[in-house]
Amino acid sequence: MYWNQHCECMPQEQLAAVQLERLKNIVERVYHDVPFYRSKFQEIGLEPAEINTLDDLTKLPFTTKQDLRDNYPFRMFATSLSDIVRVHASSGTTGKPTVVGYTRSDLNNWSELMARSLTCGGTIKNSVIQIAYGYGLFTGGFGFHYGAERIGSTVIPISGGNTRRQLMIMKDFGTTVLACTPSYAIHLAETWENLGIERSELKLQHGIFGAEPWSEEMRQEIEKRLGISAVDIYGLSEVIGPGVACECQAKNGLHIFEDHFIPEIIDPVTGESLPYGEEGELVITTLTKEALPILRYRTRDISILTKEPCACGRTHVRMHKVMGRTDDMLVIRGVNVFPSQVESVILEIGGTEPHYLLIVDRKGSMDELEVQVEVSPEMFSDQVRGLEDLERKIRHRLQSLLGISAKVKLVEPHSLPRSEGKIQRVIDRRKI
Numbered sequence: 029m030y031w032n033q034h035c036e037c038m039p040q041e042q043l044a045a046v047q048l049e050r051l052k053n054i055v056e057r058v059y060h061d062v063p064f065y066r067s068k069f070q071e072i073g074l075e076p077a078e079i080n081t082l083d084d085l086t087k088l089p090f091t092t093k094q095d096l097r098d099n100y101p102f103r104m105f106a107t108s109l110s111d112i113v114r115v116h117a118s119s120g121t122t123g124k125p126t127v128v129g130y131t132r133s134d135l136n137n138w139s140e141l142m143a144r145s146l147t148c149g150g151t152i153k154n155s156v157i158q159i160a161y162g163y164g165l166f167t168g169g170f171g172f173h174y175g176a177e178r179i180g181s182t183v184i185p186i187s188g189g190n191t192r193r194q195l196m197i198m199k200d201f202g203t204t205v206l207a208c209t210p211s212y213a214i215h216l217a218e219t220w221e222n223l224g225i226e227r228s229e230l231k232l233q234h235g236i237f238g239a240e241p242w243s244e245e246m247r248q249e250i251e252k253r254l255g256i257s258a259v260d261i262y263g264l265s266e267v268i269g270p271g272v273a274c275e276c277q278a279k280n281g282l283h284i285f286e287d288h289f290i291p292e293i294i295d296p297v298t299g300e301s302l303p304y305g306e307e308g309e310l311v312i313t314t315l316t317k318e319a320l321p322i323l324r325y326r327t328r329d330i331s332i333l334t335k336e337p338c339a340c341g342r343t344h345v346r347m348h349k350v351m352g353r354t355d356d357m358l359v360i361r362g363v364n365v366f367p368s369q370v371e372s373v374i375l376e377i378g379g380t381e382p383h384y385l386l387i388v389d390r391k392g393s394m395d396e397l398e399v400q401v402e403v404s405p406e407m408f409s410d411q412v413r414g415l416e417d418l419e420r421k422i423r424h425r426l427q428s429l430l431g432i433s434a435k436v437k438l439v440e441p442h443s444l445p446r447s448e449g450k451i452q453r454v455i456d457r458r459k460i
């Protein structure tokens with residue numbers, strides 16, 4: 029049930045003491061070993077010795093993706109390259125990737141965190157886990173790989189793509205745990221349905237999905253469609269990769285492994301810290317990273333933190349499922365819209381497939397939102413009346429939830445693009 033009960037269920041005061049000691053240590057280290065941080069401290073006139081309590085965290089400067097880009101490729105590293113045993117990189121949509129490094133101790137901690145996450149998601153020594161996240165510079169494949177090996181599960185390092193082969197292996201090797209993006213999980217299920225594979229031919233029991241936002245309704249759809257229990261795993265390269273936080277079987281928020289990270293929620297506009305329970309941008313400070321310690325990293329992900337006790341017994345703070353990113357948030361006629369809100373509406377109503385695309389355009393000075401949704405095959409062969417009703421229902425529901433009118437276009441099953449990794453749900457033509 030737990031991978032590391034001592035750390036995961038540590039009483040609050042003890043956890044706070046561990047955090048403070050580690051925080052002081054990391055602050056000293058970045059000040060001495062990372063020129064970027066030293067000059068940041070000097071700019072604001074801060075000495076490492078001024079960090080004496082966990083509340084002093086807010087005195088520390090933020091770090092952004094741009095800071096990593098400006099110090100491309102290795103200048104944010106706090107150790108010499110000879111101590112770095114692995115690098116990964118996140119593929120930004122523009123320009124150079126963000127490069128991250130790991131010492132041997134970092135890899136050891138990362139495997140520990142992934143072993144905890146995988147255990148949260150139902151992986152045990154006897155599991156057969158199919159890792160369909162990409163292996164390579166992306167942190168997904170290798171992150172899961174080392175965590176699953178730490179547990180001692182049987183690892184199938186298949187990486188992403190080649191869907192038919194994935195299914196052949198899933199069936200022949202008796203995969204019990206599937207790890208991939210939620211959008212790819214749906215695509216796998218849809219492909220096995222089309223190939224006529226019977227669910228009884230598969231041994232799947234659990235899924236651990238992340239790397240992109242997915243709604244609660246999408247979880248239900250995945251659980252139903254794949255016949256498994258599905259949990260959400262969160263992480264980002266700059267902080268470590270997958271394994272920053274993971275849902276337990278209570279499926280009520282993701283535990284952030286607080287002995288390794290300190291999370292905060294801030295107002296993305298003012299940068300001010302917000303109390304538990306308030307929605308804002310997630311900011312993370314790493315406590316144990318050697319190669320790339322990061323202070324107050326602005327993730328751009330929108331979430332809420334809660335300290336309420338969890339049924340599973342873990343004491344670590346929980347974050348709500350990520351709603352979206354501040355930079356994915358669409359502002360349409362002044363209204364903030366996240367793709368995940370549209371996803372919830374579509375899946376709640378039914379008669380559709382979990383495949384949709386938001387297209388935003390500007391006609392004159394007016395923003396227009398078109399939501400394209402695939403209808404289910406049954407619905408597609410239904411009468412035109414049924415389709416019109418469905419379209420109207422979705423339109424009304426979006427209007428009442430978002431407060432803006434959207435054009436709804438029902439499209440044929442299988443007509444929208446599928447993805448083997450992170451899926452693109454938005455085309456914003458206003459920016460082109």
Ligand code: DLL
Pocket residue numbers: 118119161166167168237238239240241242260261262263264265266269270271327329349350353
């Ligand atoms: O996506 C690490 C990862 C791999 C996480 C596999 C989970 C599973 P990056 O490529 O650096 O790292 O992208 C990080 O992806 O800031 C979020 O915007 C998004 N993201 C990651 N996990 C989730 C999630 C990996 N569970 C960025 N829900 C993050 C929503 C997520 N968004």
